[in-house]
Amino acid sequence: MANVNLKETFLNPIFKGNPISVLVLGICSSLAVTVQLKGAFVMGLSVIIVTGVSSLICSLLRNTIPNRIRIIVQLVVVAMMVILVDQVLKAYAYSVSKTLSVYIGLIITNCIVMGRIEAFALGNKPFASLLDGLGNGLGYAMILVIVAFFRELLGSGTIFGFQVIPQCLYDLGYANNGLMILPPMALVLLGCVIWIQRAVQKDLQEK
Amino acid sequence: MNTNSNVYTVVYSTILVVVVAAVLAFTAISLQPKQNENVKKETITKVLSAAAQADQTVTIAEDADVMALYSEMATAAFYVDGYGKIVGEMNLGKENVNDIKVATNADLKKQNDIFKKIADGQNDLLASLELPVYVINVNGKSVTVIPCYGAGLWGPIWGYIAVAEDGRSIYGAVFDHKSETPGLGAKITEDFFQNQFAGKEFGQGSQKFDVVKGGAHGASNGVDAISGATITSQALGRTINTWATYYEPYLKTLEVAETVEE
Numbered sequence: 001m002a003n004v005n006l007k008e009t010f011l012n013p014i015f016k017g018n019p020i021s022v023l024v025l026g027i028c029s030s031l032a033v034t035v036q037l038k039g040a041f042v043m044g045l046s047v048i049i050v051t052g053v054s055s056l057i058c059s060l061l062r063n064t065i066p067n068r069i070r071i072i073v074q075l076v077v078v079a080m081m082v083i084l085v086d087q088v089l090k091a092y093a094y095s096v097s098k099t100l101s102v103y104i105g106l107i108i109t110n111c112i113v114m115g116r117i118e119a120f121a122l123g124n125k126p127f128a129s130l131l132d133g134l135g136n137g138l139g140y141a142m143i144l145v146i147v148a149f150f151r152e153l154l155g156s157g158t159i160f161g162f163q164v165i166p167q168c169l170y171d172l173g174y175a176n177n178g179l180m181i182l183p184p185m186a187l188v189l190l191g192c193v194i195w196i197q198r199a200v201q202k203d204l205q206e207k
Numbered sequence: 208m209n210t211n212s213n214v215y216t217v218v219y220s221t222i223l224v225v226v227v228a229a230v231l232a233f234t235a236i237s238l239q240p241k242q243n244e245n246v247k248k249e250t251i252t253k254v255l256s257a258a259a260q261a262d263q264t265v266t267i268a269e270d271a272d273v274m275a276l277y278s279e280m281a282t283a284a285f286y287v288d289g290y291g292k293i294v295g296e297m298n299l300g301k302e303n304v305n306d307i308k309v310a311t312n313a314d315l316k317k318q319n320d321i322f323k324k325i326a327d328g329q330n331d332l333l334a335s336l337e338l339p340v341y342v343i344n345v346n347g348k349s350v351t352v353i354p355c356y357g358a359g360l361w362g363p364i365w366g367y368i369a370v371a372e373d374g375r376s377i378y379g380a381v382f383d384h385k386s387e388t389p390g391l392g393a394k395i396t397e398d399f400f401q402n403q404f405a406g407k408e409f410g411q412g413s414q415k416f417d418v419v420k421g422g423a424h425g426a427s428n429g430v431d432a433i434s435g436a437t438i439t440s441q442a443l444g445r446t447i448n449t450w451a452t453y454y455e456p457y458l459k460t461l462e463v464a465e466t467v468e469e
Contacts, residue, residue: 094242
C-alpha cells in the first residue's frame, strides 16, 4: 500500500465509510453529547484532534513498535492525547468541559480511534495516516453536529444557545419536544441519518 | 534490529512511558493556574447566585465578570470553627481581583472528612474546623452564604445556601454535582428544585433540614425530594443537615446579634 490515494483516504471516512453511520462505531458518545450543538462541536473537534494526532504518532513509530505490545503502545498514545485535550479544555473551555464531563475521557475507549490506528496507521506513511485520522474524526464530528442540530432545534428551540424559534410560535401553542433532550431520540435521529445516507448511496445497501 | 526481543520490548515500553509521563506532567503543571482560576470563578459564581436569591431584582448573568462583582458585593469572608469562632479571613480582592480567596471543593472535602472523624467521637477536632462563610451585600441586605458538600449517588454533590440576617431563614440555595444520573439526581441543579428553598428555615434540634421523600407537606425545614432520585435526594438532605449542624454555633451568634439590636 505504498501509493494510497490521499484524497480518497481523507474523504472516504467522511461519506462512504463514515465511522458512525456506516461502520456504526462510537454510538455511545454520539447519543450522550448531542443534546446541544456547542457540546457536540467541541466533542467532534476533540475527536478529530485525537484521531489525527494519534494516528500520526503511531504511524511515525510503526516500524519501531514491538509487535507483542503494539495494542498497549497504541493505547498509551491515545490516552496521552485524550488527557492533553481534556486538560486544555479544562483550562480554556471550562463550562463546555463540564457539560461533556466523562465523555472526553471516554474518547480513549472510542473504537474509531484504536480501530483506525490498528487498521490503517500501522501500515501506512505518516501523512496518509494523519489524513485518515482527521477524515475519520471529521466523519464522526459531522454526524454529531447533524444530530445535535436537530436535537437542539426541536428539543430546546435554540441553535448554539441562541433562540431561533420565535416566541409567537410558542404563543400559538408550539412546544419544545422534551423527548429530543433524552438519548433515545438521538438514536432515532441517527437511524434517520443512516436511512437517508443509504437511500442516496445505493452501493451501501445489502443485497 | 529485532523488535521482538524481550530486551527491546522492555526498553521500548520504559522509554515510551517516561516520555508520555513527562509530556503529561508538563501540561498538567503549566495549565494548573488557569484551571484553578476556573474552579475559583465557578465557586464565586455559585456563592453570588445563591446570595442573589435574597433579592428578586438581582440576577447574576452567565457571562458576568464574577470576580469584579464578588469584590464589589462581598463585605466579609472568613472561616469559623465548630464553636462559631472566627478563625481566619479570606481575601475579598478589594485591591486586586486576582487575590480573591475562596474555599473550593477540595477545601470543603477536607472539612467533610473532619466531620466524619467528629461523628466518630473525636470531639476535640471541632476547634480545628475551618468552615467558610461569605457575607454578601445584596441591595443592602447582608446575606450569609454557607456551603455544603457531601457524597451523592455516584460522586460528590455540593451547594451554597444563602441565609438571612437572623441565621435561620433561607433566602435560597444552588446545588451542583459531579456525576449524578442525568434526568434524575442531576435535577438538583434545576430551578424547580432549588426554588423550593426560598422561605424555608433551618430547624431546631437534630433535624436541621431535610429533603423529604413523598413531599415535605409545607414543613418549614424541608423540601420535596425528586421522584426517581431517592438516593441523591437523601444524600443532599443528609449533607445539608450535617453542614447546618456544624454551622449552628456560628449561625446562633447571628440570631443573638439580631435580637440585641432589636
